[in-house]
Amino acid sequence: MRLINRYPGPVGRVALAALPFVLVGLVYAQASAARLAENPQDRILPSFATLGGTAWRLLTEEDRRSGEILFWGDTLSSLSLLAAGVGIAALLGLVLGVAIGLIPLIRSSLQGFVAVVSMIPPLAVLPILFITLGVGDTAKIALIAIGITPFLIRDLTARTLELPQEQVVKAQTLGASTLGIALSVALPQILPRLISAIRLSLGPAWLFLIAAEAVASDSGLGYRVFLVRRFLAMDVILTYVAWITLLAFLIDWGLARLSRWLFPWAEARG
Amino acid sequence: MTLVQVDGIFQSYGPRPILERVSLSVGEGEFISIVGASGCGKSTFLRLLLDQERPTRGQITVDGQPLKGEPDRTRGIVFQRYSVFPHLTVRDNIVAAEGLSRPLGRLFGPARRAARARADATLDRIGLAHVAHQYPAALSGGMQQRLAIAQALAAKPRILLLDEPFGALDPGTREQMHAFLTDLRQETPMTVFMVTHDLREAFKLGDRVIVFDKTRWDPHDPAAYGATITYDFDARNGGIPYQLKEDQDGSSHPAAQPAA
Known part of the structure; x- marks a missing residue:
């Protein structure tokens, strides 16, 4: 039987999906054990037990200086910046x-202007943002927004142009104004596309967030990672x-579920 | 009484002529079937009537008024596909026929409730009440076209344009749609233009059947000339071309006479 016609069974599907994760875990465990056997003080590849202990400490223990659990503070700070940036961009x-x-x-x-602006590397603009907006949250939100807005505009422009011309003509024969067509024909059909475009741009959004936090911040997930690197x-x-x-992953999964729940008709269209 | 008057229409896309010297008068309430080979400009003619495109030369008037330059509520349209809104339920598609003409494109409050009640009555009449809350994608092709026609009619246009509305349907469904359209026309008299590839359908439904074809043909350059109306049949009288009738007994179709 040809390879392209062979499908895994229910057990096989789960096993195959788990396989790469298990392999990566095994390779890491091997490498970690090898290094620790040579030098028990090694910090580069900590064992899973150490990682578990650290994770538990980070999630539960308060910071001695501020009395807060930094992990949750960092998470809240990063997620609110991300939400603000992505929200403005959306x-x-x-x-x-x-x-x-x-x-x-x-x-x-x-259209031409957006095409040119979208070629500006956002990270190169970061110094400008820090100079003009200061090193606070505004500059970070602005970086995320500047980073993904051109992509969103171009993607949603293309999706709007893809709407069958027949529908736009039909709406006109039913007496719709430009605003009416935008609000009642185009917008509702573009919203599910907006969610999938946001899902695609979340990767870059995290990138810009962590980059901005790494450069200038006093909290946030990216800030912490770059702080403890020292x-x-x-x-x-x-x-x-x-x-x-x-x-x-959870945000991506949640957006996919939200889209299916809000726009059941978009699924059926296929 | 002449409703639609087409005078010497030429239409070309760039250097390529599509229609040449097309003239036609259509009386109020007539059903005009338009037939012709593929690519002979039938759909172009329909787009001109819809005012989605402007002719290169010539003029179309409706009720003596020239067209305004964009589609409006006087002329409804049903396409072969994509005629209904996929994001609206079947009932809301009918409601949209009233709501889209509002400033924000939708109705609110009591007006919406009233429109929904009217839409439910419409759906009852066209046999789609049982799928009122489903989305068009869940409907069969025949049901979607029935919905598209009902939606176009809900705006109460004077002229209904049908662009191969039943082209994608199987023969049985097509027969049902013919009966459906005939019933609707008895209830609401309107002028209909229907483009079709099916000659039998054209003669069955139409009062007149007009044929588009190229009168000049260059075998080395098939796109050199555009098409025009070559035949104009009285479909209600054994399919005799009006041209022949005029030659034989001097009579002519009332609408074919120049507007006074």
Whole structure:
């Protein structure tokens, strides 16, 4: 039987999905054990037991100086920055994307501009943001927004242009104004596309957030990772990286569920 | 009484002529079937009537008024596909026919409740009440087209344009749709233009059948000339071309006479 026609059974599917995770874990455990056997004080590849202990300490123990659990404070700080940046970008992307896609005059004026702006490397703009907006939260939110807004605008413009012309003509024969078509024909059909575009841009959004936190901050997940790097605290770094990965995965999964729940018609269309 | 008057329409896309010297008068309440080979400009003619495109030369008037430059509520349209809104339930698709003309594109409060009640009555009449809360994607092709026609009619247009509305349906469903359309027309008199590839359908439903074809043909450059109306049949009278009738007994279709 050809390889392209072979499918795993129910057990096989779970086993195959777990396989890469197990392999990576085994390789890490082997490497860690080898290094620790040579030098029990090694900090580069801590054992799973050390990692578990560190994770428990980070999640439960209060900071001696501030009396707060830094882990949760960092998480809250990072997530609120991320939400603000992505939220602003989503709003701008939605409004401009639909406007550019639907209105030829705006398209003529802004499409080329957005294409050029989207080529600006956002991280190169970061110093400008720090200089103009200060090193506080505003600059970080601005970096995330600047980083992903052009992508969102371009993606949603394309999605709006993909709407069948028949629907736009039909709406006109039913007496719809431009605003009516934007709000009642284009917008509802673009919203599920907005969610999938946000899911795609969450990776870059985290990148910009952590980069900004690494450069100038006093809290946040990215700040902590870069702070403890000085002490070679791999156990802390790995715990934070795992936590960031889990958060990103949960947000992605939650958005997918939200989209299916809010827009059942978008699924059926296939 | 002449409702739609088409005078010497030429339409070309760039250097490529599609339609040449198309003239036609259509009386109020007539059903015009439009047939012709693929690519002979039938759909272009429909887009011109819809005012989705402007002709290169010539003029179309409705009720003596030239078209305004964009589609509006006087002319409803049903396409072969994509005619209904996929994000609205079947009932809300009918409600949209009233709501879209509002400033924000939708109705609120009591007006919406009233429109929903009217939509439910419409759905009852066209046999779609049992799927009122489903999305169009869950409907069969015939049901979707029935919904599309009902949606277009809910806006009460004077002229209904049908662009191969039954082209994608199986023969049985197509027969049902013919009966459905005939019933609707008896209830609400309106002028209909229907583009179709099915000659039998054209003669069965139409009062007149007009044929688009190229009168000049360059075998070395098939796109050199556009199409025009080559035949105009009276589908209610054994399918005799009006041109022949005029030659034989001097009579002509009332609407074919120049507007006074």
